[in-house]
Amino acid sequence: MNVIPSPPPDARTGLREAIRRIPLENISSLARDGFGDPSIIPLWFGEGDRPAPAFIGEAMVRAVAAGHVFYTHQNGIPELRAALSDYQTSLGARAIGPERITVTTSGMNAMAMAVQMIAQAGDNIIVIDPVWPNLGGAARVVGAQARSVRMDLGEGGWTLDLGKLEAAIDGRTRAIFFASPGNPTGAMLPMATQIAVLDLCRARGLWLIADEVYNRLVFGLDHGPTILDYAQDEDRLMVMNSFSKSWAMTGWRLGWMVHPPSLGPTVAMMTQYQTSGVATFIQHAGVAAIRDGEPFVASMRAYCEEGVTIVCDALEQFGRVRMGPRPKAGMYAFFEVEGMPDSRMACLDILKQTRVGLAPGVFFGAGSEGFLRLCACRAPEVLREAMGRLKGMLS
Ligand SMILES: Cc1ncc(COP(=O)(O)O)c(C=O)c1O
Numbered sequence: 001m002n003v004i005p006s007p008p009p010d011a012r013t014g015l016r017e018a019i020r021r022i023p024l025e026n027i028s029s030l031a032r033d034g035f036g037d038p039s040i041i042p043l044w045f046g047e048g049d050r051p052a053p054a055f056i057g058e059a060m061v062r063a064v065a066a067g068h069v070f071y072t073h074q075n076g077i078p079e080l081r082a083a084l085s086d087y088q089t090s091l092g093a094r095a096i097g098p099e100r101i102t103v104t105t106s107g108m109n110a111m112a113m114a115v116q117m118i119a120q121a122g123d124n125i126i127v128i129d130p131v132w133p134n135l136g137g138a139a140r141v142v143g144a145q146a147r148s149v150r151m152d153l154g155e156g157g158w159t160l161d162l163g164k165l166e167a168a169i170d171g172r173t174r175a176i177f178f179a180s181p182g183n184p185t186g187a188m189l190p191m192a193t194q195i196a197v198l199d200l201c202r203a204r205g206l207w208l209i210a211d212e213v214y215n216r217l218v219f220g221l222d223h224g225p226t227i228l229d230y231a232q233d234e235d236r237l238m239v240m241n242s243f244s245k246s247w248a249m250t251g252w253r254l255g256w257m258v259h260p261p262s263l264g265p266t267v268a269m270m271t272q273y274q275t276s277g278v279a280t281f282i283q284h285a286g287v288a289a290i291r292d293g294e295p296f297v298a299s300m301r302a303y304c305e306e307g308v309t310i311v312c313d314a315l316e317q318f319g320r321v322r323m324g325p326r327p328k329a330g331m332y333a334f335f336e337v338e339g340m341p342d343s344r345m346a347c348l349d350i351l352k353q354t355r356v357g358l359a360p361g362v363f364f365g366a367g368s369e370g371f372l373r374l375c376a377c378r379a380p381e382v383l384r385e386a387m388g389r390l391k392g393m394l395s
Contacts, residue, residue, distance in 0.1 A: 018121065018143035026133070027359045030347065034357055041378075041386045044347075044357040046132070046183055046331065047250040048377030050303065052289070053296045056247065059288030063281035072280045074268035076103025076256070080283045083290040084256055091215070093229045100233070100258050102267040103283055105275045107213050107242030107255040112138045113270045114238045114257065118207050119144040119174045125209075126168050128160060128178040129365030130185055130334065135177045135209065144174070150367040151185070157325045158187040162196055169204055176201055179211035181224055184334040184364050184373040186308070186327020188218070194227045198235065207236040213255075216246040216297050218329040219305040234260045245331070246297045247289045254278060254286050300377075304331040307376030307383055314387035318394040331377040334361065334368075337394055341370050354389040 012020065027044055034040045075081065081098040088096035104110040111134060119125055121143030127136045128149050136146030149168050151158040165176070176197055180189040189197075194210070201208040210227050218224040231237045242255035259267055271277055278286075308326070311333045315321045323335035340346035343360035350372075351357055361371025376383060 016143075018140060022137065022140045026137075027363055030344070030360070031357055034351070040351070040355045040357050041382060041389070042357040043375045043378065043386060044359045044373075046375055046377075047244070048248060048300075048303070048307075048331065048375070049379060049382070050248050050300070050377075052247055052249045052252065053293070055292055056249070056285050056289050060281050060285035063284035068280040068284055070280060072277055072283070074102075074271040074277050075264055076101065076278065077280065077283045077287075080286050080290070083287050087290050088226075088228070088258060091223050092226045096228060096258055097261065099261045099264050102257050102259065102264065102271065103278050103286070104255045104257055104271070105278050106253040107211070107240050107244065108134055108138075109253070109275060110238075110240045110242075110255050110257040111135050111209070111211075112141070113267060113274060114207075114209050114240070115139050115144070115175075116142055117263075117266065117270060123172045123174045124170070125174055126165065126176045127365070128165070128176070130158075130182070130361065130368040130371070131177075131179050131364060132183045132211075133363055133365075135211070147173070148365050148367065150365055151187075153324045155325075158182070158185045160189060160193055160197075162193070162200070165197070166200060169200075169206070173204070173206060175207035175209050177209040177211070179213065181214040181218060181329035183214060183330055184332045184359075184361070184368075184371075185324075186214075186330035186332055186334070188224055188328055191225050191227075191230070194225075195230050198227060198231060198237070201236060205236075207238065209238050209240065211240045213240060213242045213245055214330045215241075217301050217304050217331065219301065219308075219327075222298075224329065228258060234262060236260070238263075243286060243289055246300055247293050248296075248300060249289065252282055252285070254282055304377050306380060307331065307378055308333060310380055310383045311374060311376040311387060314384075314391070315394075318391065320394050331375055333374045333376060334364075334371055335374075336361075336370050337372065340372075343369055343372055346372060350390070350393060353393060356386045356389050 085098040115138040124145040124147045139146045239258040243249040320338040359373040361368040
């Protein structure tokens with residue numbers, strides 16, 4: 001007689017240990033219960049309230065009608081790689097050929113592939129924080145450690161101590177990651193510092209993963225500087241980018257990576273085994289965004305700057321708030337509140353009492369416990385309402 005095997009009591013025991021160790025809590029899980037609740041002003045995510053401009057959606061619909069609905073090139077459709085090559089070249093001093101560009105299913109997917117290509121269990125990647133936590137998460141998924149090197153907040157803003165960075169490197173370090181402009185700080189690493197990090201990577205045989213997702217949202221400038229200007233083609237450098245912020249396309253899941261030319265076939269292989277590429281019609285929409293999106297990008301920059309100004313004007317009046325110099329870029333305010341040392345608890349309390357959703361600072365690096373992040377990419381009247389609601393608790 002056959003004995004029917006009984007199922008294990010909990011299927012999770014079959015998961016890889018590295019996966020079981022990753023905390024399930026993140027900004028999304030905190031916000032989950034509040035999705036779509038009209039009583040909440042949701043300033044917890046890194047996205048605004050404006051959809052991508054209509055011409056981008058129209059380009060997607062036209063692409064579907066034209067039959068662009070089949071499998072395509074793993075590095076991205078040639079039209080979009082060419083458009084991104086022109087675009088990247090126009091932002092810097094060096095030509096970036098299409099062979100250096102792979103279209104990805106968002107900036108997040110670019111980061112996941114970058115990490116998988118260079119790190120394995122037992123390795124570590126140095127994450128310069130406070131920073132959006134997902135590169136660290138991608139490292140943990142492969143069993144690698146995300147090793148925090150925290151920037152210091154002084155009178156002049158956030159600065160990186162290169163000695164501290166160098167001291168964090170050991171024999172299992174594979175890469176250094178920074179985002180400039182940064183999320184949540186809105187700070188920019190001076191180019192001299194970025195070059196010093198690149199030099200350190202060269203000297204120690206490490207990869208540099210640079211995130212330039214907010215590079216078009218630098219207040220008062222068309223764009224920020226890029227480390228690509230100071231690197232050779234075959235430097236161990238990958239630069240992450242995304243349509244999410246500057247073109248307001250968070251839900252479209254479209255991004256790209258600039259990599260050394262020799263890496264093209266490897267990134268195509270990685271894409272094959274991850275997503276097998278971005279939906280073809282979304283890539284056609286991306287071409288329209290790059291070719292015709294400049295006025296929209298400029299309007300996003302102005303919108304974010306106005307939002308950050310409204311929020312900082314208010315926060316600076318709140319007696320219990322401590323904040324560094326105003327952000328130079330991005331869409332966030334990052335601040336501490338006296339008497340609120342536990343940022344998760346603070347966010348829950350603030351949500352309960354004011355119906356304003358904020359993100360806990362501890363998610364952006366353990367050293368940022370006690371900070372809160374507010375996304376200011378919202379209509380001015382919504383932000384004024386939010387700051388009015390917060391005043392009682394934060395003053
Ligand atoms: C610094 C930074 N990099 C990358 C991303 C990824 O964006 P996406 O995955 O939507 O392209 C974000 C999103 O918040 C971010 O803040």
